[in-house]
Amino acid sequence: MMLIAAPEEVLTQNGRRVGLGRKLGQGGEGAIYELTDQPDLVAKIFHVPLSPGRAGKIRAMIAARSPALDRLTAWPIELLSLPTGEPIGLTMPRIAGYREIHQLYSPKSRRAAFPGADWRFLVRVATNVARAFATLHAEGHAIADVNHGGILVGQDARLRLIDCDSFQIRAGGRCFPCDVGVPTFTPPELQDQALTGVVRSESHDNFGLAVMIFLVLFMGRHPYAGRYLGEGDMPIERAIKEHRFAYGRQRHLVSMDQPPGAPPIDIVSPPVAELFERAFAAESVYLGRPSAAEWVEALGGLEAALVECPIGIAHWHSSELVACPWCRIEAATGVPLFSTEVSEATAGLFDLAAFWQQLLDIKHPGPAPDVTAGAARPKLSPIARRTLWRRSWQGPVAFLIAVGPAALSFGIDVPTLARLVFFVAAIVLFFLVRWALRGSLDVGTFVVREHEARKLWQSTLADWEAKAGPHRFDDKRAELEKLKDWWMSAEGQPQHRGRIEAAIRKAFDELHQIANQIEVDRTSLRQNAEETYALMLQTQLDLKTVSRKA
Amino acid sequence: MVFGASEFADNPEPRCPCLLLLDTSGSMDGPAIEELNNGLILFKHELCTDALAMKRVEVAIVTFGPVRTLADFHTPDEFQPPRLEASGDTPMGAAIVAGLEMIRHRKSAYKANGISYYRPWVFLITDGAPTDPWDRAAEMVRIGEEAKGFSFFAVGVDKADMGVLSGISVRAPLKLAGLRFSDLFAWLSSSLSNLSRSHVGQPPDLPPAWWAQR
Numbered sequence: 001m002m003l004i005a006a007p008e009e010v011l012t013q014n015g016r017r018v019g020l021g022r023k024l025g026q027g028g029e030g031a032i033y034e035l036t037d038q039p040d041l042v043a044k045i046f047h048v049p050l051s052p053g054r055a056g057k058i059r060a061m062i063a064a065r066s067p068a069l070d071r072l073t074a075w076p077i078e079l080l081s082l083p084t085g086e087p088i089g090l091t092m093p094r095i096a097g098y099r100e101i102h103q104l105y106s107p108k109s110r111r112a113a114f115p116g117a118d119w120r121f122l123v124r125v126a127t128n129v130a131r132a133f134a135t136l137h138a139e140g141h142a143i144a145d146v147n148h149g150g151i152l153v154g155q156d157a158r159l160r161l162i163d164c165d166s167f168q169i170r171a172g173g174r175c176f177p178c179d180v181g182v183p184t185f186t187p188p189e190l191q192d193q194a195l196t197g198v199v200r201s202e203s204h205d206n207f208g209l210a211v212m213i214f215l216v217l218f219m220g221r222h223p224y225a226g227r228y229l230g231e232g233d234m235p236i237e238r239a240i241k242e243h244r245f246a247y248g249r250q251r252h253l254v255s256m257d258q259p260p261g262a263p264p265i266d267i268v269s270p271p272v273a274e275l276f277e278r279a280f281a282a283e284s285v286y287l288g289r290p291s292a293a294e295w296v297e298a299l300g301g302l303e304a305a306l307v308e309c310p311i312g313i314a315h316w317h318s319s320e321l322v323a324c325p326w327c328r329i330e331a332a333t334g335v336p337l338f339s340t341e342v343s344e345a346t347a348g349l350f351d352l353a354a355f356w357q358q359l360l361d362i363k364h365p366g367p368a369p370d371v372t373a374g375a376a377r378p379k380l381s382p383i384a385r386r387t388l389w390r391r392s393w394q395g396p397v398a399f400l401i402a403v404g405p406a407a408l409s410f411g412i413d414v415p416t417l418a419r420l421v422f423f424v425a426a427i428v429l430f431f432l433v434r435w436a437l438r439g440s441l442d443v444g445t446f447v448v449r450e451h452e453a454r455k456l457w458q459s460t461l462a463d464w465e466a467k468a469g470p471h472r473f474d475d476k477r478a479e480l481e482k483l484k485d486w487w488m489s490a491e492g493q494p495q496h497r498g499r500i501e502a503a504i505r506k507a508f509d510e511l512h513q514i515a516n517q518i519e520v521d522r523t524s525l526r527q528n529a530e531e532t533y534a535l536m537l538q539t540q541l542d543l544k545t546v547s548r549k550a
Numbered sequence: 551m552v553f554g555a556s557e558f559a560d561n562p563e564p565r566c567p568c569l570l571l572l573d574t575s576g577s578m579d580g581p582a583i584e585e586l587n588n589g590l591i592l593f594k595h596e597l598c599t600d601a602l603a604m605k606r607v608e609v610a611i612v613t614f615g616p617v618r619t620l621a622d623f624h625t626p627d628e629f630q631p632p633r634l635e636a637s638g639d640t641p642m643g644a645a646i647v648a649g650l651e652m653i654r655h656r657k658s659a660y661k662a663n664g665i666s667y668y669r670p671w672v673f674l675i676t677d678g679a680p681t682d683p684w685d686r687a688a689e690m691v692r693i694g695e696e697a698k699g700f701s702f703f704a705v706g707v708d709k710a711d712m713g714v715l716s717g718i719s720v721r722a723p724l725k726l727a728g729l730r731f732s733d734l735f736a737w738l739s740s741s742l743s744n745l746s747r748s749h750v751g752q753p754p755d756l757p758p759a760w761w762a763q764r
Contacts, residue, residue, distance in 0.1 A: 106605060108561040149602070149747075220562045227664045236564075236666045246664065259664025261559035333559040 006033060006045060010080045010088060018043060018080060018091070030089065041077065042094045044165075049086035055079065057169060057176040058090055064171040068135050073161040095160045098152035101125075101212070106220035111339040114155065118314040118338045119217075119326070123303045124157045126216045130295035132159050133209045137202050137292055140170035144178030144200045146185040146208025148215075168200050175199055183237045184222060185211050189285045191241040206289040210279035213295060217272075218263050219329075219337060223247060223280060226256040245280035261333040267325045269305065269318050271298040307358065310512040313505065314338040352487060355504070359480065362511060365518045368468035371461075371529040375537060384446065384542035394434050402430035446543040453532075453539040460532040467521040476511045483507060558663040563605040566668040566746040567623055567656055568738070569649050571642075572634065573676035573707075575615035579636035582677060582707060582729055589731030590631035596739035597626035603739075606668075606746035610652060614645035623656050642676060643684030646718070650690050653700055668745055670700040673738065674719070675726075679711035688718045695720040705734065705762075724762040733761035 010018050020043055021034030030046040050058070061076050069075045070093070080089040103113040104125060110117055129151060136143060143150070145166045152160045169176040179196045187207035190198065214223040226246020228234035234244065234256075244254040247265040251257060258264065265273050275290040275298055302318060309315035309324035315338070317324050326337055380388070406426035410419070487500045572586065590611075597603050608623040615638040621629060653670050660667045672691075691702045704715040704723035715723035726734060741756050 100601065102563070102605075103601060106561050106563055107559070109601065109605060219559065221664075222562070222666070225562070225564075225664045225666050227662065233661070259555075259558070259562075260662070261555040262562070262664070329559065333556040335556050335560040337559075 006031070007082055007088060009083050010043070010045065011083060012078045012080060012091075020045070034094075035091065038091075040094050041091050043080060043089055043091050045080070045089035049082065049088050054165075055087035058087070058165055060171040060174065060176060061164065061167075061169055064139070064141075064169065066139060069139065072132055072135055072159065073164050075164050090165070092164070095152060095162065098154050098160055100149045101129075101151040101153050101159075101216070102148035102220075104153050105215045107335060107337045111336070114153075115339045116314070119316040120303065120306055121157055122216050123299060123306065125153055125159070126213045127296060127299040127303060128157060128159045129212055129216065130209060130292045130299060132161055132292075133205060134292035134296060136161075136167070137205065142168040142178070142200045142202065142205045143208065144168040144205065145180050145182065146205065146212060147182040151212070184224075184240075186237075186240070187285070187289075188241045188243060188282075191237055202291070203284070203288040206291060207279060207284075209292060209295065210276060210289060213299070214276060217268060218247075221259065221262045223276065225259065226251065227259050229255040229257060243280065243282040245276070248277055248280060261329060261335075263325055263329060266321065267318065269298070269302045269320060272302050274298075308355075308505075308508075310509050352484065355508070356484070359508060359511070362515055365470045365473050365515060367470060368465050369522065369526070371464060371526060372533050375530065375534055378534065378537040378541045380545060381538055381542050384546055387546055398430045398433035401433045402426040405429060443543075443546055446539070446546045450536075450539040450543040453536040457532050457536040460529050464525055464529045467525060468518060470518070472514050473511070473518060476507060476514055480504065480507050480511065554659040554663055558660075558665050561605050561625065562665060563602075564666040564668065564746075565608050565623075565660060566603075566606045566742060567608045567610070567653065567670040568742055569623075569653060569670065569672045570609065570611045571645050571649050571672060571674040571676075572611060572613045573615060573640060573642070573678065574613040574634050574636050574638075575640040575678055575681075576637055577640075577678050577709075578615075578707075583634055583636045585729040585731040586675070587631070587634055589735040590634075592732050593735035593739055594626055594629055594631050596736055597629075597742065600743045600746075603743040603746045607742045608656075610649075610656075612645050612649045612652070614641050615639060617641050617645045617648055619648065619652065622652065639681040640676065640678045641682040642674075642680035642718075643682045643687040646672075646674070646684070646687035647690065650687075650694060650700070669698060671742070671745075672700050672702045674702070674704045674715075675707060675734075676704075676715070677707040677710050679714050684714070684718060691718055692720060724759055727761060727763040730761045737761055 006020050006023065010020065012018060019036035021036045024032040024034060024042060026032075030044050033043045033045060035041050035043055058076050058079050062079065065075055065077070074092045074095055076090040076092050078091045079087055080091060081087050099113050103109045104117065104122070114121070132151070133143065143161065145163070150161060150163050150166075152162055154160070166178050166180065168178045177197055177199050181190065181195050183191065185208040187204050190200075190204060211223060215221070222236055223245055224236045224239035226234075226239070226244065228239075228244075229252075239246070239256070242254065244256045245251065246256040247258050247262075265276070268276070275295060278284060278287075279289045281287075305319045306316045307319040309317060309327060312324055312327045312330065315324050315326040317326065329335075330337055403426070405422050408422050414422070483500060483504045487497060487504065490496045490500055574583065578586070593609075597607055597609075604626050606625075608625055609621065609629045610619075610623045611621040611632065612619050613634060615636070620632045620634075649672060653672070656670070657667065659665075694700050695702055701721075702719050703721060704719035706712050706715055706723055706725045707729070708726075710725070712723055712725060737757060737759060744757070
């Protein structure tokens with residue numbers, strides 16, 4: 001018998017009638033209905049009555065319910081039967097507002113389905129995926145059929161696992177296996193195998209976990225979907241079977257390379273990269289794969305060490321990277337990997353305290369360095385030296401010129417009065433010559449030179465103080481403080497906070513740029529400032545020396 | 551950057567390419583071409599209701615009468631259903647050759663970018679017989695099917711020469727019941743949706759072709 005429409009009457013195990021409401025969805029093996037009297041539950045009604053084995057599995061699951069599983073999954077609550085007693089369906093919690101994980105991990109659908117989700121969000125989701133596996137494994141179960149549709153993600157990065165009746169369940173001393181699997185999440189040792197009755201190990205599940213984490217962190221790229229360097233096709237299934245991890249250390253040995261435009265393995269921290277290497281290594285078949293708990297720990301470390309790129313909006317990356325990987329990929333491919341829209345979800349995620357710590361980590365540039373401190377003692381300029389040298393000849397030259405009349409006054413026999421006249425004439429000549437020579441020494445030149453050099457120094461110093469000083473930095477810091485107060489006062493107004501957050505991020509970028517610019521200016525302007533100061537000192541010395549000797 | 555890298559960085563999901571080879575010769579004029587146009591609109595609409603098919607299925611269109619590439623491979627959200635007009639003769643052979651060449655190109659773009667893909671589907675829809683030589687086309691279809699390079703489906707409309715279609719297509723051609731293009735494209739969309747969530751390399755069970763004449 002095959003049910004096309006909803007059965008007219010379904011009953012719980014204790015005979016209570018369940019009212020089926022609107023049909024919410026339809027899948028290969030059944031349909032989902034609202035329950036008219038229980039809005040937080042839905043009913044899954046199968047097209048054909050369940051086999052005794054299948055019904056037994058669901059009964060065992062209901063018996064194995066736990067608060068942790070209820071929180072994390074859509075675990076069955078009650079078995080439903082037709083009035084004839086044939087089991088036909090189950091009730092489970094209704095999950096609304098969550099989306100399939102593939103909607104998150106490929107950039108194209110992420111921008112629409114998860115506006116504002118950046119890499120922080122993705123790392124957190126990856127960690128939550130590992131936590132979910134850890135919870136199930138701790139209770140003895142396995143997801144077994146790991147796939148892109150079985151994990152739902154909320155806008156707050158929390159998860160719900162669905163299709164729980166396909167899990168592998170251990171309960172009441174029995175194991176209820178899962179008969180299906182999606183090959184791209186299936187470990188090499190199970191590829192090409194009929195999965196009916198195969199008992200999955202935790203290590204099998206951990207392969208699917210590693211693939212899922214990879215998809216989430218690496219922009220929807222599958223770890224085995226690489227560029228095959230050999231001849232012909234390399235389907236993912238075959239690549240898995242042949243251990244051709246396209247991002248691994250050994251990738252060239254297995255003729256693989258990562259696809260163009262895909263993130264390199266070093267976007268994750270070395271401990272996380274190491275877990276991928278272990279999970280996808282050939283030896284993992286025998287040695288087992290990293291456990292969910294190991295992933296939780298390594299991913300937690302990665303999340304704690306994320307920093308925001310000062311240039312790209314919504315770019316968060318591992319602090320161990322010098323350059324932002326997302327800027328590079330976006331520049332190379334032209335694809336915006338993350339939506340820059342600030343959603344309520346990320347407005348809630350904005351951790352002001354952590355952000356402020358980062359801000360405090362930007363070193364205050366301090367006062368402008370003193371460019372006068374290292375100035376050497378000035379030396380006379382060549383022109384001053386030449387002037388002084390010329391001046392040192394003035395006396396002797398005047399003397400020599402005056403010696404003639406003076407000698408005449410003594411050497412020849414003339415009346416005393418004439419002698420006196422000659423003598424006086426000699427003295428007058430001496431001073432006349434000196435005066436004439438002095439006239440050619442222009443002290444004024446040095447006055448003007450000193451004045452110009454002082455003016456130049458003053459303007460250079462003002463420019464230096466403005467560019468190499470901390471004022472611009474201090475102003476931007478003050479602006480950020482104001483934005484911070486504003487953000488704090490916008491408690492409970494997510495949209496408003498979103499806008500302020502955007503302004504804070506912008507101002508933060510600018511602060512970075514200012515700090516860098518100050519460094520650059522200090523380097524490029526320093527020599528000129530020092531030279532200008534030295535020039536002024538020299539002109540002052542010149543002037544002083546030349547004037548004194550005048 | 552390798553050609554197409556942007557597109558595949560944006561959406562690295564495995565691809566499920568579907569090439570439509572559509573007869574737009576003069577004989578299609580009237581209700582047939584209208585129904586075909588409406589069918590294409592419905593095709594896009596149906597594919598867009600499936601979030602996974604939206605990222606995985608790619609549609610391309612080559613029309614013949616004369617041979618024209620109206621759309622290269624695009625995911626359903628970017629696929630613009632054209633308004634087809636009927637005129638001219640039926641160069642089916644050349645259209646098949648051109649279409650299969652497009653598939654070859656597309657596959658090499660997938661490979662260069664590390665994108666896995668399902669076996670492409672080629673869907674030939676015609677209401678007549680080729681007016682050009684078609685033996686080379688038939689040979690290419692045979693070789694491609696043998697090498698599992700693609701799956702070739704032929705659909706005859708109205709007075710189509712089913713004998714010639716049998717000569718071209720390895721699979722038995724199907725005859726469209728009346729002008730049920732809408733049903734045909736609804737079926738094609740749901741088959742591609744199924745295909746796009748099946749395992750690469752393991753084709754799914756197709757829903758029965760309820761649009762075909764029995």
